[in-house]
Amino acid sequence: MPLPSRFKHCPHCGSAVDYRVPADDNRERAICAACDSIHYQNPLNVVGTLPVWEKDGRVLLCRRAIEPRHGLWTLPAGFMELGETTAQGALRETHEEAGADIEMGSLYTLLNVVRVGQIHLFYLARLRSPDFKPGPESLEARLFSESEIPWDEIAFKTTRETLRCFFEDRRAGRGFGLREFDIP
Amino acid sequence: MPLPSRFKHCPHCGSAVDYRVPADDNRERAICAACDSIHYQNPLNVVGTLPVWEKDGRVLLCRRAIEPRHGLWTLPAGFMELGETTAQGALRETHEEAGADIEMGSLYTLLNVVRVGQIHLFYLARLRSPDFKPGPESLEARLFSESEIPWDEIAFKTTRETLRCFFEDRRAGRGFGLREFDIP
Numbered sequence: 001m002p003l004p005s006r007f008k009h010c011p012h013c014g015s016a017v018d019y020r021v022p023a024d025d026n027r028e029r030a031i032c033a034a035c036d037s038i039h040y041q042n043p044l045n046v047v048g049t050l051p052v053w054e055k056d057g058r059v060l061l062c063r064r065a066i067e068p069r070h071g072l073w074t075l076p077a078g079f080m081e082l083g084e085t086t087a088q089g090a091l092r093e094t095h096e097e098a099g100a101d102i103e104m105g106s107l108y109t110l111l112n113v114v115r116v117g118q119i120h121l122f123y124l125a126r127l128r129s130p131d132f133k134p135g136p137e138s139l140e141a142r143l144f145s146e147s148e149i150p151w152d153e154i155a156f157k158t159t160r161e162t163l164r165c166f167f168e169d170r171r172a173g174r175g176f177g178l179r180e181f182d183i184p
Numbered sequence: 185m186p187l188p189s190r191f192k193h194c195p196h197c198g199s200a201v202d203y204r205v206p207a208d209d210n211r212e213r214a215i216c217a218a219c220d221s222i223h224y225q226n227p228l229n230v231v232g233t234l235p236v237w238e239k240d241g242r243v244l245l246c247r248r249a250i251e252p253r254h255g256l257w258t259l260p261a262g263f264m265e266l267g268e269t270t271a272q273g274a275l276r277e278t279h280e281e282a283g284a285d286i287e288m289g290s291l292y293t294l295l296n297v298v299r300v301g302q303i304h305l306f307y308l309a310r311l312r313s314p315d316f317k318p319g320p321e322s323l324e325a326r327l328f329s330e331s332e333i334p335w336d337e338i339a340f341k342t343t344r345e346t347l348r349c350f351f352e353d354r355r356a357g358r359g360f361g362l363r364e365f366d367i368p
Contacts, residue, residue, distance in 0.1 A: 007195040011214075011223070014193035014200070024250075024320065026280075027265065030195075039195070042228050043264050045303065066208075080227050081211065085296035085366050086303060096210075107362060110291060112269035119229065119270060136208065178291060178362045182269050 006030065012037050043117040047089040048077020049125040050162055051102050057170075058143035059163070060127065061150075062097050065139045069155035075122060075162060076100070076141075090123045098141040099133025102126060108176055109165060111158040113183045120158040120183075124166075124176055157183045190214065196221050227301040231273040232261020233309040234346055235286050241354075242327035243347070244311060245334075246281050249323045253339035259306060259346060260284070260325075274307045282325040283317025286310060292360055293349060295342040297367045304342040308350075308360055341367050 007017050007030040015034035022029055022038055030039040051060040061073040076097040080089040087104050094100050105124035112119055132141040144150075146167045154160045158181075165179045191201050191214040199218035206213055206222050214223040235244040245257040260281040264273040271288050278284050289308035296303055316325040328334075330351045338344045349363045 005196070009193055009195050009198035011191040011193050011195050012189070014198040016198070040263070041266060043266055044226050045229065079224070080303075082225060082227055082301045083298060085298055086294065087296075087364075107294060107364060110270065112271075114267060114269055117266045119264075180271075180291060 007039050007041070010035060010037060011039060041117075043119055045080040045086065045089075046077050046118050046120045046158075047080045047086050047093060047123075048075050048120070049090045049094045049102060049104070049123050050075055050108060050166055051094060051098070051100055051125040051127045053127045053130050053143055055130075056143075056145070058145050059149075059166070060098060060100060060132070060141060061144055061159075062134060062138040062141045064137070064155055065134075066137050071139070072153050072155035073150055073159075074155040075159045077120065077122065077159075086121055087123060090121070090125075094125065096135045097138050099135060100141065101128040101131075103128060106176070107178055109158070109162045109179045109181065111161060111181045111183050113158065115184070120156075122158070122162045191223050191225070194219060194221060195223060225301075227303055229264040229270065229273075230261050230302050230304045230342075231264045231270050231277060231307075232259050232304070233274045233278045233286060233288070233307045234259055234292060234350055235278060235282070235284055235309040235311045237311045237314050237327055239314075240327075240329070242329050243333075243350070244282060244284060244316070244325060245328055245343075246318060246322040246325045248321070248339055249318075250321050255323070256337050256339035257334055257343075258339040259343045261304065261306065261343075262321075270305050271307060274305070274309075278309065280319045281322050283319060284325065285312040285315075287312060290360070291362055293342075293346045293363045293365065295345060295365045295367050297342065299368070304340075306342070306346045 010032035013035045017030040076094040078093040102125040109122045134141040194216035197219045201214040260278040262277040286309040293306045318325040
């Protein structure tokens with residue numbers, strides 16, 4: 001997942017853009033040669049959950065049916081959309097990818113992935129049922145105990161880090177305060 | 185600050201876009217009629233700090249030299265850029281707007297402003313010096329005790345809510361765990 005590709009044309013009028021530093025700014029932006037509008041490109045948020053079935057402490061993972069990382073396991077997550085909050089986006093993605101019924105908890109990890117211009121935000125969540133209905137983006141959705149986690153088949157570093165922290169905090173019995181990471 | 189304006193032309197090739205739901209998606213996107221590329225529009229992060237001068241507990245505010253809310257007071261903050269982490273962006277904005285020398289602390293507030301498609305993230309910060317050098321976006325930068333805060337002249341609800349929480353948590357002596365809010 002590379003950085004978003006640079007604008008070549010103005011999304012307002014379709015003319016070619018130049019890259020230069022606007023007045024009162026300090027970095028290059030795409031500026032329309034015809035209509036003078038300035039087009040910014042900024043990092044995007046990926047929002048998801050770490051759903052726990054509290055009866056036995058197992059956590060929910062989904063196996064990806066799409067690229068990148070087809071066939072590997074991940075926490076339910078996806079790009080935040082306009083018109084929703086971070087928590088609403090995380091809940092939506094959990095419904096869409098796993099068909100899971102959850103009660104949202106607190107924000108647990110914030111992971112900066114500068115290389116691809118993304119911020120990943122994972123919320124803790126409590127599963128209301130152990131029954132899932134994976135959506136078209138998932139091959140399957142199932143519960144894993146800590147010893148069953150397929151560490152060699154985890155799709156993304158942000159999922160791996162969030163799971164690692166969760167089991168570490170749970171073993172230490174110290175609660176689940178926010179954890180922040182920068183992913184190289 | 186309204187939502188980002190909708191794309192009319194493809195930023196890759198300049199042709200007109202149609203709005204329709206792509207295959208394997210569930211909401212309308214801007215799709216290029218000529219090159220078939222899909223253009224997503226997503227919420228943006230605004231990152232900033234709440235800088236504290238620990239010798240007397242005063243906090244730093246900047247008076248805006250730009251629209252919107254010219255002349256009103258705000259915590260230093262601005263749009264996160266590609267190539268930086270949330271914390272690096274918050275530090276950069278504090279340098280740019282206040283010329284303040286700070287040591288970054290933990291993430292303190294996450295505020296969803298769905299109406300404008302923004303997420304505001306404020307970090308606690310410790311001022312290393314009470315001397316400031318406001319940048320071109322600020323008319324002045326100065327320290328305020330709790331009783332001096334110009335509550336009727338605060339530029340944004342996200343600044344107001346972050347300040348309100350900070351003084352509440354400090355008076356209660358309970359530490360500064362993450363606070364989450366949805367701003368109507």
